[in-house]
Amino acid sequence: xxxxxxxxxxxxxxxxxxxxxxxxxxxxxxxxxxxxxxxxxxxxxxxxxxxxxxxxxxxxxxxxxxxxxxxxxxxxxxxxxxxxxxxxxxxxxxxxxxxxxxxxxxxxxxxxxxxxxxxxxxxxxxxxxxxxxxxxxxxxxxxxxxxxxxxxxxxxxxxxxxxxxxxxxxxxxxxxxxxxxxxxxxxxxxxxxxxxxxxxxxxxxxxxxxxxxxxxxxxxxxxxxxxxxxxxxxxxxxxxxxxxxxxxxxxxxxxxxxxxxxxxxxxxxxxxxxxxxxxxxxxxxxxxxxxxxxxxxxxxxxxxxxxxxxxxxxxxxxxxxxxxxxxxxxxxxxxxxxxxxxxxxxxxxxxxxxxxxxxxxxxxxxxxxxxxxxxxxxxxxxxxxxxxxxxxxxxxxxxxxxxxxxxxxxxxxxxxxxxxxxxxxxxxxxxxxxxxxxxxxxxxxxxxxxxxxxxxxxxxxxxxxxxxx
Numbered sequence: 001x002x003x004x005x006x007x008x009x010x011x012x013x014x015x016x017x018x019x020x021x022x023x024x025x026x027x028x029x030x031x032x033x034x035x036x037x038x039x040x041x042x043x044x045x046x047x048x049x050x051x052x053x054x055x056x057x058x059x060x061x062x063x064x065x066x067x068x069x070x071x072x073x074x075x076x077x078x079x080x081x082x083x084x085x086x087x088x089x090x091x092x093x094x095x096x097x098x099x100x101x102x103x104x105x106x107x108x109x110x111x112x113x114x115x116x117x118x119x120x121x122x123x124x125x126x127x128x129x130x131x132x133x134x135x136x137x138x139x140x141x142x143x144x145x146x147x148x149x150x151x152x153x154x155x156x157x158x159x160x161x162x163x164x165x166x167x168x169x170x171x172x173x174x175x176x177x178x179x180x181x182x183x184x185x186x187x188x189x190x191x192x193x194x195x196x197x198x199x200x201x202x203x204x205x206x207x208x209x210x211x212x213x214x215x216x217x218x219x220x221x222x223x224x225x226x227x228x229x230x231x232x233x234x235x236x237x238x239x240x241x242x243x244x245x246x247x248x249x250x251x252x253x254x255x256x257x258x259x260x261x262x263x264x265x266x267x268x269x270x271x272x273x274x275x276x277x278x279x280x281x282x283x284x285x286x287x288x289x290x291x292x293x294x295x296x297x298x299x300x301x302x303x304x305x306x307x308x309x310x311x312x313x314x315x316x317x318x319x320x321x322x323x324x325x326x327x328x329x330x331x332x333x334x335x336x337x338x339x340x341x342x343x344x345x346x347x348x349x350x351x352x353x354x355x356x357x358x359x360x361x362x363x364x365x366x367x368x369x370x371x372x373x374x375x376x377x378x379x380x381x382x383x384x385x386x387x388x389x390x391x392x393x394x395x396x397x398x399x400x401x402x403x404x405x406x407x408x409x410x411x412x413x414x415x416x417x418x419x420x421x422x423x424x425x426x427x428x429x430x431x432x433x434x435x436x437x438x439x440x441x442x443x444x445x446x447x448x449x450x451x452x453x454x455x456x457x458x459x460x461x462x463x464x465x466x467x468x469x
Contacts, residue, residue: 030119030120030121031092031097031115031121033057034057034097034113034115034121034122034123035090035092035097035099035113037053037056037057038053038057038097038099038111038113038123038126039087039090039099040053041053042078042085042087042099042101042111043085043087046075046079047072047075047076050071050072050075051068051071051072051075054071057122057123058122058123058124059116059122059123059124061124062122062123062124062125062126074126074128077128078111078128083103084103085101085102085103086101086102086103087099087100087101088100088101088102091427091457092115095114095115095116095117095121095257095258095301096112096113096114096115096258096301096302096303097112097113097114097115098110098111098112099111099112099113109128110128111126111127111128112125112126112127112128113125113126114258114300114301114302115301117253117256117257124300124301125300125301140458140459140461140462140464140465141161141162141165141458141459141461141462142161142462143157143158143161143162143459143462143463143466144157144161144466145157145158145463145466145467146466146467146469147442147467147469151184151185154177154184154185155185155187158175158185158187159187161462162175162187162189162459163189165459166189166190169364169451170451170455171189171190171449171451171455171456171459172189172190172191172192172200172348172351172449172450172451172455173188173189173190173200173206173348173434173447173448173449173450173451173455173456174186174187174188174189174200174202174204174206174384174385174446174447174448175187175188175189175385175445175446175447175459175463176385176386176388176389176444176445176446176447177443177444177445177463177467178389178443178444178445178446179442179443179444180417180419180442181389181392181393181396181397181419181444183386183389186202186385186386188200188201188202188204192204192346192347192348192349192450193346193348193349194349194351194364195349198346200348200450201346202384202385202386203339203345203346203384204345204346204347204348204384205339205340205342205345205346205347205348205382205383205384206347206348206382206383206384206385206433206435206448206449206450207348207350207371207375207380207381207382207428207430207432207433207435207450208375208379208380208381208382208383208388208428208435208448209379209380209427209428209429209430209433209434209435210305210378210379210426210427210428210429211379211388211426211427211428211435211437212375212376212377212378212379212380212381212428213308213377213378213379213426213428214391214426215327215331215332215381215391216308216311216312216315216377216378217256218331218395218400219315219326219327219330219331220252220256220311220314220315222330222400222401223315223318223319224252228318228319229252229314229318230252231251231252231253231256232251232252232253233251233252234248234249234250234251234252235247235248235249235250235251235255235260235310235314236248236249238252238314238317238318239310239313239314239317242289243289243290245289245292245293246261246293246296246297247260247261247262247289247293247297247310249296249297250262250297250298250307250310251297251298252311252314254297254298254307255304255307255308255310255311255314256307256311257301258301258302258303258304258307259297259298259299259300259301259302259304259307260297260304260306260307260310261293261294261295261296261297261298261299261302261304262288262291262293262294262304262306262307262309262310263288263291263292263293263294263306264288264294264304264305264306265284265287265288265305265306265309265376265378266305269287269291270287271356271370273287275368275369275370275371275372275373276373277372277373278372278373278374278376279372279373279374280322280323280324280374280376281309281312281313281316281322281323281324281375281376281377282313282316282322282323283372283374283376284309284312284372284376284377284378285309285310285312285313285376288306288309288310289310289313291306305376305378305379306378307378308376308377308378308379309376309377309378311377312376312377312378313377315377323376323377327340328340328341330400330401331391331400332387334394334399334400334401335390335391335393335394335399335400336390336393336394336399337383337387337390337391338386338387338390339382339383339384339386339387340381340382340383340384340387345384347382348448348450349366349368349432349450350366350367350368350371350430350431350432350433350450350451351364351365351366351367351432351450351451352364352365352366352367352370352431352432352451352452353365353452354367354370354431354452356369356370364451366432367430367431367432367433368432370430370431370432371430371431371432371433379428380430384448385446385447385448388435388437388446388448389444389446391437392424392437392439392444393444395420395424396419396420396439397418397419397420398420416441421441422440422441423439423440424437424438424439424440425437425438425439427453427456427457427460429452429453429454429456429457430453431452432450432451432452433449433450433453434448434449434451434452434453434454434455434456434457435447435448435449435456436448436456436457436459436460436461437460438460438461438463438464440464440468442467443464443467445460445463445464445467446460447459447460447463
């Protein structure tokens with residue numbers, strides 16, 4: 001059985017005068033070490049310091065593939081193009097660290113690190129993306145909670161901190177805080193349906209975006225544990241009718257680790273199609289499988305929605321049932337995620353300031369035309385805050401059957417009091433949708449919002465930072 005690496009989400013706000021110790025959350029220590037070392041040398045070091053960092057923190061294949069001279073050229077190019085760098089924030093999601101950077105030259109962009117899928121999480125690739133704003137890297141919202149507060153005190157503090165954001169249309173959604181898996185506080189804010197004036201409630205289902213990938217990982221872990229899938233199995237072996245493509249050689253392990261090279265479904269072609277054509281994973285799979293690959297399987301890490309859509313097709317083929325049915329029976333039901341499959345519960349409509357063409361922000365409007373009518377194995381499903389707490393509890397207590405419990409999600413982590421220890425973090429976002437799940441040895445934090453990112457993630461990170469003090 002292949003361990004499912006936890007999806008780490010780290011948000012870090014750093015300026016030239018801030019210390020790296022000001023990071024938010026508690027990511028895997030090895031992940032934190034790699035990212036901190038890279039940030040430090042990019043911010044304050046030169047080519048010699050960059051090379052020393054590379055020798056210590058780059059994976060051997062990357063060191064072999066890129067010569068010392070090429071690494072020096074890259075370090076010099078970054079320094080020349082950006083000048084003195086201010087790191088505006090860092091997110092680490094599914095083994096890909098995105099470091100927002102603003103240079104003294106006026107250049108903005110991101111430095112993107114891919115990390116090994118297992119310990120010791122060394123850096124496997126480095127890329128520079130120029131352009132884009134800082135909003136996605138916005139630091140955590142300051143929320144003066146303390147672990148010693150009562151539930152009432154936490155509720156009042158959350159209200160005082162978040163109501164101003166609600167008034168500015170910067171937050172609307174649900175906040176849930178649990179200690180040792182038991183809910184302490186759940187607060188709702190803002191409007192779920194602006195056209196009808198319907199307020200958010202605890203039963204409101206929100207789009208979970210890419211957090212759905214965790215459900216797909218759990219399902220694949222079950223099938224591997226049952227001997228129905230092997231990590232080394234290829235797409236072509238399991239899906240012999242997959243179109244002729246290099247993607248046929250991608251393995252299950254490469255798909256899980258975002259190394260499969262499968263095309264994303266987002267893009268001009270998807271934007272031009274009627275969204276009611278996309279209701280199930282099968283609909284997305286037909287679309288993605290017909291697209292050319294982005295790179296040869298295993299060539300590099302690149303966040304890959306298409307990889308997970310193909311994993312969903314593998315789940316269907318191996319289990320003999322639709323992806324959605326498999327999740328409902330083997331993940332949602334045993335985990336106690338009653339809202340995820342409850343079609344009668346209310347749904348929060350998404351509202352965005354973005355445009356289909358990626359132009360300047362505009363007034364809030366419905367994001368419905370930017371999404372499929374249903375979700376996929378890459379995300380886009382619906383659920384409540386209580387569903388995500390139930391899923392986190394199921395992972396930590398081994399409630400999910402057939403190998404998708406603590407040993408799969410938190411390999412090598414101790415179990416105390418019947419709960420697996422270690423950090424789990426997941427986030428998902430799209431126009432009009434943002435969801436965050438953060439948990440550690442004690443706390444579980446769920447924040448769901450029906451506004452653009454980072455409406456939920458910045459709140460979740462603010463809470464986590466406050467409770468970690």
